[in-house]
Amino acid sequence: MTADPRIPHPQWSERLAAEYAELGARLESLLPCLEWPLHLPWIDAIRKLKAQRGAVIMAHSYQSPEIFHGVADVTGDSLALAQAAADTDAELIVLCGVHFMAETAKILAPHRTVLIPDPEAGCSLASSITAADVRRLRARHPGVPVVSYVNTSAAVKAESDACCTSANAVQVVEAMDSDKVIFLPDRYLGAHVAAQTDVELVLWHGACEVHETFTAQQARHARERFQARLAAHPECPPEVLAEADFVGSTSAMGQWLAKERPARVALITECAMADNLQARFPEIEFVRPCNLCPHMKRITLPNIYACLRDLRHEVTVPPAVAARARGALERMLAVGRRERV
Ligand code: 13P
Ligand code: SF4
Numbered sequence: 237m238t239a240d241p242r243i244p245h246p247q248w249s250e251r252l253a254a255e256y257a258e259l260g261a262r263l264e265s266l267l268p269c270l271e272w273p274l275h276l277p278w279i280d281a282i283r284k285l286k287a288q289r290g291a292v293i294m295a296h297s298y299q300s301p302e303i304f305h306g307v308a309d310v311t312g313d314s315l316a317l318a319q320a321a322a323d324t325d326a327e328l329i330v331l332c333g334v335h336f337m338a339e340t341a342k343i344l345a346p347h348r349t350v351l352i353p354d355p356e357a358g359c360s361l362a363s364s365i366t367a368a369d370v371r372r373l374r375a376r377h378p379g380v381p382v383v384s385y386v387n388t389s390a391a392v393k394a395e396s397d398a399c400c401t402s403a404n405a406v407q408v409v410e411a412m413d414s415d416k417v418i419f420l421p422d423r424y425l426g427a428h429v430a431a432q433t434d435v436e437l438v439l440w441h442g443a444c445e446v447h448e449t450f451t452a453q454q455a456r457h458a459r460e461r462f463q464a465r466l467a468a469h470p471e472c473p474p475e476v477l478a479e480a481d482f483v484g485s486t487s488a489m490g491q492w493l494a495k496e497r498p499a500r501v502a503l504i505t506e507c508a509m510a511d512n513l514q515a516r517f518p519e520i521e522f523v524r525p526c527n528l529c530p531h532m533k534r535i536t537l538p539n540i541y542a543c544l545r546d547l548r549h550e551v552t553v554p555p556a557v558a559a560r561a562r563g564a565l566e567r568m569l570a571v572g573r574r575e576r577v
Contacts, residue, residue: 246277256280259306266301266511278537279306285544292326293540294341296333297486298506298532303332305515307540313487314340314386315401321345322569330543331551332535336362338551339390343558344565350551353539357531361387361471364442365421370395373418377438382418383409384564385425387444390553392420393561399568402470403485405429409437411571424448428470428477446529447471450504454525455479458502464523467492468504476504493517506532 253260256276264272279302286293286307294317295308304311310320314337321329321341329350331338336359338352370382370392384396385405393399400408406429409417417435419426421442430437450468452475458464459479467489468480477483482492489503490513502523503509510522543549553561 246281248273248277252276252280262515263301263305266305266514271302275302275306275537278302278541282307282537282541282544285541286330289328289544289547290326291328291330291544292320292324293330293332294320296337296532297512298508298529299332299512299535300508300533301511301515302537303535303540304508304512307537308332311512313401313403313485315403315485316487317341318344318386318401318565319569321348321350324348328547330540332540333357334359334362334529334531335551336387336389339553340386340393340565342551342553343390343393343561344569346558346562349547351543351547352549352551353536353543354534355549355551357534359387359531360445361385361422361442362389362392365392365440367391367395369440370418370420373420373438373440377416377418380416380418380438381412381414382420383412384420385422386565386568388421390557390561393564394557395560396564397567398571399564401485401568403488404568404571405470406432408568408571409433409435411567422471424473424477425470427474428483444471446506446527447504448473449527450476450525452476452479455502455504458504458523458525462500462502462523464500464502465496465498466502466504469506472504480504489513490516493520508532 292309293307294310295304318340322344329341329348331341331352334357338350342350381397383398383400386399386401398408419437420440423439426439450472455476466480467482470483500521506529507526510524514522
């Protein structure tokens with residue numbers, strides 16, 4: 237963990253270890269050996285500062301276990317975090333995830349302050365398309381509505397009719413009431429959606445740099461060598477999804493595990509998912525592919541602490557862009573409103 241040299245490193249103590257014994261017991265098995273004593277003082281310091289500031293910490297499923305279990309108040313997939321941002325009463329939101337998630341929170345909670353611990357936490361999907369690209373697509377396909385995955389910038393959302401996440405993409409596409417929809421930017425999620433609907437999709441060429449590296453051979457190996465069931469994120473290539481027993485968003489994978497309770501499972505997605513779900517399902521054995529999202533991993537306990545202490549890295553969206561992007565996000569929330577998980 238890289239600490240900010242300007243921040244004195246909080247100290248471990250026996251008293252602290254006793255106070256957090258329950259969390260320690262839960263986390264120790266999920267963390268590399270000896271990390272718990274390093275994380276604990278930061279967790280304690282962040283919890284105290286969070287209470288003083290009246291802040292809510294929201295963490296995506298791909299955040300490391302010490303963040304996901306140690307300091308987050310709200311956890312979940314992109315849809316759950318968007319819903320939580322729209323609903324929160326807290327004046328201050330710290331979004332532990334990537335930049336488009338913090339922008340989404342700001343757009344849906346315009347009167348709240350939204351901070352991101354590292355503003356460089358990007359996403360290969362969000363950077364694959366610009367607002368000008370969307371305008372060109374519209375010009376090429378006049379009258380065809382545009383559905384954007386939430387993994388896009390606010391400027392791209394502002395050019396879109398509706399947003400979607402991997403949890404509600406089919407529903408949103410079908411709610412557009414059109415035979416044809418421009419669906420962007422993930423070509424793999426797009427192909428997965430296209431296979432489940434009669435709506436014709438015009439796709440963009442974006443891909444997630446983490447999920448596109450999985451192969452069908454790896455998936456078969458996990459099943460045959462370890463007798464594991466397979467759950468895959470729809471950002472994976474189609475040949476990988478074809479091997480999977482279940483395809484769904486990060487939260488949907490948790491729901492599937494709760495229902496199926498397999499003895500052994502391989503989660504074909506970012507590797508923090510397995511760590512975070514292991515705490516919820518201690519009886520399930522997780523086969524762990526280790527594909528890290530380098531952007532998600534820019535968020536650390538020291539930079540969460542620094543962001544809360546200095547109220548730094550505020551996320552802002554120009555009001556005119558935010559107003560149009562909010563329309564697209566609200567259309568999604570109206571279609572796919574569901575219980576938070
Ligand atoms: P979810 O919508 O499933 O949380 O996925 C977001 C993401 O960035 C996956 O790579
Ligand atoms: Fe973006 Fe992929 Fe990282 Fe998700 S895992 S934030 S889609 S780069």
